[in-house]
Amino acid sequence: MEFKSLFSSKLMKLNHPSQSRKELFAEVAEELVSLRYVNASYQEALIEREHSFPTGLRTSYCNIAIPHTDAVHVRTPFIYLVQLQDELKFQNMGNSSEELSVKLIFFLGITEPKNQTILLSTLMEHFQTEDFSRIIFEEKDTKQLENKLNHYLMGGN
DSSP, X not given: OOOGGGOOGGGEEEEEOOOOHHHHHHHHXXXXXXXXXXXXXXXXXXXXXXXXXXXXXXOSSOEEEOOBOOGGXXXXXXXXXXXXXXXXXXXXSSOTTSEEEEEEEEEEEOSSHHHHHHHHHHHHHHTTSHHHHHHHHHOOOHHHHHHHHHHIIIIIO
């Protein structure tokens, strides 16, 4: 699966004002529906899945969340990146009784279920490296971030 093509500057929010997780999910879902990336069922499916299968992840350099739904709710594959001004709480995917403060969220949209696990593990692997985390937290321009992420994922580091 070609992951670099999933990053697009139009699906990035940098230094985004923090709000509740519910409001953020609604905002992202509304935008993705209007851009025809997802079906109208996406928001509710996102909330239900996050409740049943938390997506907070502790990594070496920052805590992230990777909310996603089943493929039936997605029309076009995507990664929607949100870098928050302040942190939001997400339950840890490995221990749902642990709450993590998250400042970076990757909303995933995969149309082929077999690719979801591959994409999740690839993102988690990259987040264990300081370079990848630094790219995302230091860049303030979405177009430049898109270019840097695509370059990084093509092995350019």
